[in-house]
Amino acid sequence: MKAAHGDIIVCAMTEDDLDEVLAIEQYSFPLPWNRDHFLDELKTDCAFPLVAFTPGEKLAGYICPRLLLDEGHILDVAVHRSFRGRGVGRLLVERVLMECRDGGAEFVSLEVRPSNEIAIALYRQLGFVETGRRRKYYENGEDALLMEYHYDNEEGSDAV
Numbered sequence: 001m002k003a004a005h006g007d008i009i010v011c012a013m014t015e016d017d018l019d020e021v022l023a024i025e026q027y028s029f030p031l032p033w034n035r036d037h038f039l040d041e042l043k044t045d046c047a048f049p050l051v052a053f054t055p056g057e058k059l060a061g062y063i064c065p066r067l068l069l070d071e072g073h074i075l076d077v078a079v080h081r082s083f084r085g086r087g088v089g090r091l092l093v094e095r096v097l098m099e100c101r102d103g104g105a106e107f108v109s110l111e112v113r114p115s116n117e118i119a120i121a122l123y124r125q126l127g128f129v130e131t132g133r134r135r136k137y138y139e140n141g142e143d144a145l146l147m148e149y150h151y152d153n154e155e156g157s158d159a160v
């Protein structure tokens with residue numbers, strides 16, 4: 001049976017989660033982060049990496065955000081392939097939007113590959129808008145689309 005949105009628990013990532021996180025990361029990205037990247041997020045003051053667990057305590061996904069002054073930034077987000085399309089990604093991004101708002105952010109930014117239609121659909125659905133491009137940002141020469149969520153535009157969006 002598919003886990004319903006409400007059955008997923010989101011909590012702070014710990015070092016114990018890293019084997020499962022790395023397995024998802026390696027499956028999800030052509031140039032995956034390694035253990036040191038995640039360890040950095042775990043010990044950086046402005047970072048607050050989160051994980052999502054199913055009721056059976058399987059790690060379904062994770063997100064690596066940072067909050068510095070008035071800007072939140074999402075560096076990495078991925079969902080286990082068995083749990084995609086069930087609202088886990090949306091839940092993780094919504095949680096970050098909530099935490100950054102509570103922490104005083106005016107906006108949250110991220111970069112995404114223009115070819116990543118699924119991620120772009122998710123971000124747009126939550127109220128992110130495209131604000132620019134970073135030329136040849138990715139290892140294969142692909143540009144990055146820069147997207148931002150602004151809290152002063154919240155009215156009319158179905159986000160948090």
Ligand SMILES: CC(C)(COP(=O)(O)OP(=O)(O)OC[C@H]1O[C@@H](n2cnc3c(N)ncnc32)[C@H](O)[C@@H]1OP(=O)(O)O)[C@@H](O)C(=O)NCCC(=O)NCCS
Nearest residue numbers: 028077078079084085086087088089090112118119121122
């Ligand atoms: C992008 C990703 C995190 C989305 O997570 P997810 O849990 O599958 O997404 P959700 O089930 O929460 O879906 C949220 C929205 O995303 C979009 N979406 C999700 N799956 C989709 C699909 N197969 N086709 C089109 N849009 C899709 C939809 O807008 C969806 O909203 P809806 O269910 O109301 O239609 C996941 O696909 C993933 O891990 N991809 C690989 C890593 C990656 O690309 N990360 C983003 C880097 S910027």
